[in-house]
Amino acid sequence: MAELNKFNIPQQKPVVLLSPLDWGLGHTTRCIPIIHELLTQGCSVIIACNSTQKALLSLELPGLTYVHLAGYNLKYGKKRWGTIVRIILQTPKILIRINNEKNWLNIFLKSQRVDCIISDNRFGLYNRKVPAVFITHQLYIKTGLGKPADRLVQLLNYRRINRFTTCWVPDRRGIKTMAGRLSNPEKLPSIRVQYLGGLSRFKACSTTTSPIQLLVVLSGPEPQRSIFENLLLKQLELQPGKTVLVRGLPKEGENMQVKNNITIYNHAPAGLLNELMCNAELVISRSGYTTVMDLLKLGKKSILVPTPGQAEQEYVAAHLQKEQLAYTVSQEQFNLQKALAAANEFPYQLSPWPMEDYKKAINELIDQIIKSKQS
Structure with missing residues (x-):
């Protein structure tokens, strides 16, 4: 049988196909430390993603192999209940996308050897012939529709997760967790579950080079990203001190501009965003899980504004x-002055949060791949 090697990858290298979900960029950015570690440990990594994800990853990881995999492209409402209703109405679209992922993978595996699949919340990327890891911090999913709906969705969630080989959870097991019950439910999936402690591409802060009074980091889907940006800009213009706003638009490039007392970046690559966060006295951001992990790793005070x-x-x-x-x-209810005053009185209990356990999980995974290839 001919070797399946569409991308001419050296035979001795383990080949990992990795694909993050495209709901915002959090799933993509939290995969960056995983990709770095896979490369460090001698793997060839193929990234399956859409054009927006590729634009971000190419800045951080130039020279990798990318294949196009369509995203979900979900639409969100302008109000809370509008978003909940729109997501429910798009359930058939989500199921179709999952099935499309499955079909895409089956076709892809006919032309390229893959020793392992790592899927960040893409339910369709599993295959009975290839070990597959599923990454999620939501073993228990909050639907916003009450506990009966939450339990039903958890049952359906586990049914799909259990089709994979292993589940990686980027949080601690037990007390003092980042995601609470979401990552630490009473009942776990039936497959092996490994807790990674957290995932952040950022390096721990050392010294402050240029202090920033307030850093605002925008992220997430439209139209809510733009709605929050417009709400903030009106109030930030009245804010004294040095303020930096990162808009979260990687396709538009870095492109810095200064407006009154506000320094604005369309996008901040990892190194720059790491530096900005380390220099910031306070960060305002969404409570997207990847942003939360970055903030906690650096031990930064924050005001979180959920989408x-x-x-x-x-x-x-x-x-x-x-x-x-x-x-x-x-x-x-967001009012910048009131939020800053409340945060100033809030009893933060912060210390840098170590996030290195994922390296052990990757090492175990590669050992399993090598043993499988030798048998």
């Missing part, structure tokens, strides 16, 4: 406030 209608973000923000790891306020 309206995203029950997961609302839960994570409330959980972190209860743990005194972040202060939170809803977008509907």
